[in-house]
Amino acid sequence: MYKKYVDSIHPYEPGKPIDEVQKQYRIKKVIKLASNENPLGVSRKAIDAIKKNAGLVNVYPDGGIQELKKAIAKYHKVKPAQIIVGNGSNEIIEFLIRGFVREGDCVVSSDISFLVYPLVTQVAGAEYVSVPMKNFKYDLMALSRKIDKSTKVVFIANPNNPTGTYVNGENLKNFLEDIPKSVVVCVDEAYFDFVTAKDYPNTLKLIDKYNLIVLRTFSKSYGLAGLRLGFGVANERLISYLHKIRQPFNVNHLAQVAGIAALTDKTFLKQTQKVVVDGRNYLEKQFKAMGLFYIESEANFVLVCVKTSSKKLFQALLKKGVIIRDMAAYGMNEWVRVSVGTMAENRIFIKELKSLLGK
């Protein structure tokens, strides 16, 4: 009855919750820099929309997600028919596997990337082909060499989690030209709003030319991680196919109204972008001053080598009320990933890190 390939899965480990650390170590002030959440919280407009709609949750949500799709389409200058909305963008990753991958098929991505990709691949009894990175970046040439008849989906996280590195427009276009048209390429742009690199690709312009789906999320720059809301943009043929896989009410009512409101709050988005870019620069400067090797990031986190056991450092920081991520799940035993917080949080983290590393 039990499938071996499901039984052998290592479950995804989420970032440690704040209240758990508060109870465990009996400390009041705990800061979480572990899950790349929005340090500024939630847009006021989204909160108001949630409050206004709280009394309506006895009714099923709009199964067609019409208003939200219209708002997203207008914002991103695409058609509603080119959009699918999910209970988090993670749900759309699942749709792709369910829709395109059979038992025994292959899914290709990089070896230091988002752990949800191998997870959903393994659940489907498919093989996850993870290609080594080059200087902590996706090596698209190597990825393309790994693609064969059994390959159905390729995942490219851009910027990538947990490295923060990105693939530029030219390399992405060459890759899309290079590979068979039968392969679905998923470019996961969860950290899109934090990118400052000039040669970052404009993927929405490419959706009509390739079997490409672009994923975006409300979890990071819009601060709605707890509501679960994300979407995919692709050509109409691909989107209408994915809609067949979707449950009729996969996106709840509060997420739909909060998403619409969040899109109108340009000030909140701008403030978030500023806090993230300033905080990222601050963290990178501090790491440099401490002589720690880090990877230049285009996202709202930084991956850094701490030259000591990352698991021990994680535990030591917990006791000080700072939650980060150790990279043991990737076999990177001396690396940690720290999310950009408010400037006050970043400073506390750096202070505790310095004292623990004797810097």
Ligand SMILES: *Cc1c(COP(=O)(O)O)cnc(C)c1O
């Ligand atoms: C955070 C993150 C997401 C967001 O997932 P949601 O289900 O929308 O919360 C997607 N992809 C990557 C690579 C991420 O790091």
